Amino acid sequence: MNFRARPRGRLPALPPRDQTAPVTAEASNHTARSAATVAGADRDVDAEPLFRFGLLADVQYADDDPRPQIDRYYRYSLGKLAEAITEFNRHELAFVVHLGDLVDHDLENLPPVLNLLRQSTAPVRQVLGNHDFLSRTGPNGVSAEADVFSAFGLERPYYAFDVAGWRFLVLNTNEVGVIAAEPQTERWLQGRQLLDRLAAEKRPNANAWNGTIGPEQTGWLEDQIEDAGTHGLRAAILAHHPVFPDHGDNLLDDHRMRERLPDFPALKVWFNGHQHQGGYGEHGGVNYLTLCGMVQTRRNAYAIAEVYHDRIEIIGFDREPTRTLKINS
Numbered sequence: 395m396n397f398r399a400r401p402r403g404r405l406p407a408l409p410p411r412d413q414t415a416p417v418t419a420e421a422s423n424h425t426a427r428s429a430a431t432v433a434g435a436d437r438d439v440d441a442e443p444l445f446r447f448g449l450l451a452d453v454q455y456a457d458d459d460p461r462p463q464i465d466r467y468y469r470y471s472l473g474k475l476a477e478a479i480t481e482f483n484r485h486e487l488a489f490v491v492h493l494g495d496l497v498d499h500d501l502e503n504l505p506p507v508l509n510l511l512r513q514s515t516a517p518v519r520q521v522l523g524n525h526d527f528l529s530r531t532g533p534n535g536v537s538a539e540a541d542v543f544s545a546f547g548l549e550r551p552y553y554a555f556d557v558a559g560w561r562f563l564v565l566n567t568n569e570v571g572v573i574a575a576e577p578q579t580e581r582w583l584q585g586r587q588l589l590d591r592l593a594a595e596k597r598p599n600a601n602a603w604n605g606t607i608g609p610e611q612t613g614w615l616e617d618q619i620e621d622a623g624t625h626g627l628r629a630a631i632l633a634h635h636p637v638f639p640d641h642g643d644n645l646l647d648d649h650r651m652r653e654r655l656p657d658f659p660a661l662k663v664w665f666n667g668h669q670h671q672g673g674y675g676e677h678g679g680v681n682y683l684t685l686c687g688m689v690q691t692r693r694n695a696y697a698i699a700e701v702y703h704d705r706i707e708i709i710g711f712d713r714e715p716t717r718t719l720k721i722n723s
């Protein structure tokens with residue numbers, strides 16, 4: 395099986411880590427275009443990016459046979475991930491983020507994936523997805539939350555980190571709903587009630603594999619974005635579930651979230667996985683980018699983001715499209 399990735403659309407303009415590597419015609423063209431733009435511009439908006447980072451979603455590895463009926467190839471994910479890490483290591487990346495569902499079926503599938511991620515030369519940031527909570531042996535098919543957090547090396551399931559003028563906010567969108575709760579517990583019953591209400595409203599995302607954030611996490615998120623704005627930082631959210639456009643895989647309170655977020659001018663992008671076909675939408679000045687799921691199809695999918703003052707260039711590999719996200723000042 396050949397997993398060799400090819401950047402889609404735009405030809406690679408990424409300087410390799412090895413500065414002695416031969417300059418390709420494509421790279422040479424990019425350099426000439428950038429130089430010309432900078433020379434004629436008042437503002438240095440088309441020079442080198444402020445920083446780059448790697449994007450992965452839904453590796454969803456399991457030591458299990460493929461399920462062609464749903465187009466998922468669990469064992470292929472190790473080879474695909476190895477290829478992505480090799481490509482990432484060719485570039486100077488501030489970090490690599492995986493947007494949730496690193497494994498399927500059970501945490502016992504985690505060690506080989508973590509071993510591959512340890513080969514990343516850039517620090518790896520983890521976002522938790524719904525499949526990460528599944529257990530073959532735990533009560534009612536769910537791992538204890540503390541065990542999941544610990545297995546992923548997370549002191550907190552939601553957290554923030556700053557990079558070169560940006561604040562990244564990692565959410566745990568499995569907090570509310572029935573994903574991480576043991577069936578028949580009070581928390582699970584509250585999640586079930588929420589899902590039943592959404593189903594009565596005929597909302598397409600009234601599905602057990604979707605969740606959202608609770609009041610405390612919401613307060614934390616809003617404080618963090620506000621604080622980022624106060625300090626002149628731009629903010630981006632890294633989450634598992636999508637918010638926009640409407641989809642059966644969306645955050646349980648997607649409509650409330652998408653109406654609230656434009657109140658925070660510092661917030662520019664919501665990155666997520668979960669919906670394996672990928673997609674993009676803009677609403678109220680916020681970019682919503684859904685990364686393609688790596689486990690889906692025999693082909694690979696991952697991306698490198700280049701962050702500029704006025705845009706983020708998403709350099710997609712294989713199934714992942716190459717796109718430009720506009721960043722309003």
Ligand SMILES: [Fe+2]
Nearest residue numbers: 495523524668
């Ligand atoms: Fe998911």
